[in-house]
Amino acid sequence: MTTVRLNSADPVSIDTDALIVGFRSGQDGPSPAAGAETLDTAFGGGLAASLAALGFGGKPGELAKLPTFGSIAAPVLVAVGLGDSPDLEGLRRAAGAAVRSLTGTARAALALPAGTAEEAEAVALGGLLGAYAFDRYRTDGERKEPVAELTVVSGAEGAEQVAERAAVLAEAVTLVRDLVNTPPSDLNPAKFAEIAERAAAETGLGVEILDEKQLKDGGYGGLIGVGQGSANPPRLVRLSYTHPEASKTLAFVGKGITFDSGGLSLKPSASMDWMKSDMSGAGAVFGALVGIARLGLPVNAVGYLCLAENLPSGTAQRPSDVIRSYSGKTVEVLDTDAEGRLVLMDGIARAAEDSPDLIVDVATLTGAQIVALGWRTAAVMANDDAVRELVVEAAGAAGEGAWGMPLPEELRKGLDSPVADIANLQPERWGGMLAAGVFLKEFVPDGVRWAHIDMAGPAFNKGEPYGYVPKGGTGAITRTLIGLAERHASI
Numbered sequence: 255m256t257t258v259r260l261n262s263a264d265p266v267s268i269d270t271d272a273l274i275v276g277f278r279s280g281q282d283g284p285s286p287a288a289g290a291e292t293l294d295t296a297f298g299g300g301l302a303a304s305l306a307a308l309g310f311g312g313k314p315g316e317l318a319k320l321p322t323f324g325s326i327a328a329p330v331l332v333a334v335g336l337g338d339s340p341d342l343e344g345l346r347r348a349a350g351a352a353v354r355s356l357t358g359t360a361r362a363a364l365a366l367p368a369g370t371a372e373e374a375e376a377v378a379l380g381g382l383l384g385a386y387a388f389d390r391y392r393t394d395g396e397r398k399e400p401v402a403e404l405t406v407v408s409g410a411e412g413a414e415q416v417a418e419r420a421a422v423l424a425e426a427v428t429l430v431r432d433l434v435n436t437p438p439s440d441l442n443p444a445k446f447a448e449i450a451e452r453a454a455a456e457t458g459l460g461v462e463i464l465d466e467k468q469l470k471d472g473g474y475g476g477l478i479g480v481g482q483g484s485a486n487p488p489r490l491v492r493l494s495y496t497h498p499e500a501s502k503t504l505a506f507v508g509k510g511i512t513f514d515s516g517g518l519s520l521k522p523s524a525s526m527d528w529m530k531s532d533m534s535g536a537g538a539v540f541g542a543l544v545g546i547a548r549l550g551l552p553v554n555a556v557g558y559l560c561l562a563e564n565l566p567s568g569t570a571q572r573p574s575d576v577i578r579s580y581s582g583k584t585v586e587v588l589d590t591d592a593e594g595r596l597v598l599m600d601g602i603a604r605a606a607e608d609s610p611d612l613i614v615d616v617a618t619l620t621g622a623q624i625v626a627l628g629w630r631t632a633a634v635m636a637n638d639d640a641v642r643e644l645v646v647e648a649a650g651a652a653g654e655g656a657w658g659m660p661l662p663e664e665l666r667k668g669l670d671s672p673v674a675d676i677a678n679l680q681p682e683r684w685g686g687m688l689a690a691g692v693f694l695k696e697f698v699p700d701g702v703r704w705a706h707i708d709m710a711g712p713a714f715n716k717g718e719p720y721g722y723v724p725k726g727g728t729g730a731i732t733r734t735l736i737g738l739a740e741r742h743a744s745i
């Protein structure tokens with residue numbers, strides 16, 4: 255894991271392998287941003303003009319690398335574009351993109367605008383998240399070490415503390431990315447539960463794990479139904495964090511399908527090869543609980559990881575089977591590929607028993623989310639407008655795209671079943687993301703505030719890396735959940 259520290263020295267004198275500086279874009283070409291002033295002088299004031307000659311305009315995401323020929327202590331200079339007026343997310347992305355371009359370099363220093371503690375935190379966090387690599391399965395010499403040591407140049411008051419916070423947040427996200435990227439042969443429900451148990455012991459979280467027998471005896475028909483086709487049985491993990499001064503309790507519920515083949519309602523191969531990422535919701539909940547505990551936030555938090563593997567076999571559930579949820583409601587399983595809602599209905603009903611002030615479930619729930627909002631914007635639905643706005647706001651502050659979506663009442667009748675209390679699929683395709691939310695809402699007891707985050711797109715980056723986001727598992731929504739805990743903290 256990459257380390258970060260602060261240094262308030264003049265960046266020209268910092269002993270490092272590469273110095274990252276920011277440039278803003280403007281009508282007259284790139285201009286040095288805060289943090290880059292002394293550097294421009296060290297290069298005789300001609301740095302911006304040389305960069306412009308190379309075609310660098312200072313637009314967000316633009317990068318240029320230059321040898322420094324001894325003009326400053328660092329042998330390499332990395333100019334990164336910040337656009338015309340970067341916000342905190344702009345700083346995170348620029349830091350991430352610059353550090354990501356330096357794989358194979360041991361040490362880098364970031365002299366980006368960091369005049370306030372908030373800005374210093376953004377630079378540190380973006381840099382740490384950009385330094386991610388997942389190559390534990392590589393033997394072919396393609397391994398490239400991410401930057402090991404980052405230095406954030408800042409003299410801001412309180413910057414030491416925020417660097418520490420950035421390190422905790424980055425560690426939580428990294429934990430999630432690693433889990434998402436791990437192949438499903440090495441991350442089945444029991445293995446995930448074991449990893450959570452170990453992390454809980456290290457961070458002082460409470461942990462309870464229900465195995466398949468306990469789930470069956472406990473009436474968790476959704477987890478059992480979805481998991482029964484696999485030789486790797488389901489688990490329900492409950493992680494808990496308490497603080498003596500806390501007055502609020504948050505409950506997070508994550509969809510943890512360690513592999514989603516669709517079950518007997520089998521997916522086509524092209525939709526299946528990335529379904530190791532279908533545990534990203536449980537990943538985010540796990541990462542958030544670890545982060546909340548490390549930060550010692552004055553709030554109580556419980557996290558439920560609803561873990562199962564959705565496979566077809568002679569023991570798999572069949573389309574038209576009726577299962578009984580933990581809440582007691584019966585569900586007709588019309589499509590075994592709509593399995594996320596079946597494990598979440600058990601998790602949500604169980605979470606309600608903790609009498610939380612708010613339940614938030616997180617899931618890679620529907621392809622319809624990607625149709626509606628694309629790859630980078632998660633959908634937020636809720637049974638309370640203020641709760642929905644709070645979640646959208648927390649996501650925005652974390653730089654994680656999220657947008658509020660409705661739960662239209664008229665969609666409920668599409669889920670009527672001729673044999674059970676509710677069906678897991680509506681007959682038509684349209685509004686599939688909302689129908690899934692309407693289904694889940696049925697399992698939230700009256701009077702309990704609840705929000706649902708569908709992040710089917712944002713959880714996994716099938717395209718090229720961008721900003722601080724790598725290819726593969728992104729760790730999306732982990733920081734949003736931690737932000738929600740901060741917003742519920744006492745004192």
Ligand code: BES
Pocket residue numbers: 514516532589591592593594618619620621622679686710711
């Ligand atoms: N895990 C999938 C949803 C998904 C799709 C996540 C693409 C990430 C990327 C989910 O279990 C699923 O299969 N949903 C079905 C629901 C349908 C059968 C109602 C879908 O979206 O097609």
Ligand code: MN
Pocket residue numbers: 514516590591592593594
């Ligand atoms: Mn599915």
Ligand code: ZN
Pocket residue numbers: 511514532591593594618619
């Ligand atoms: Zn799924």
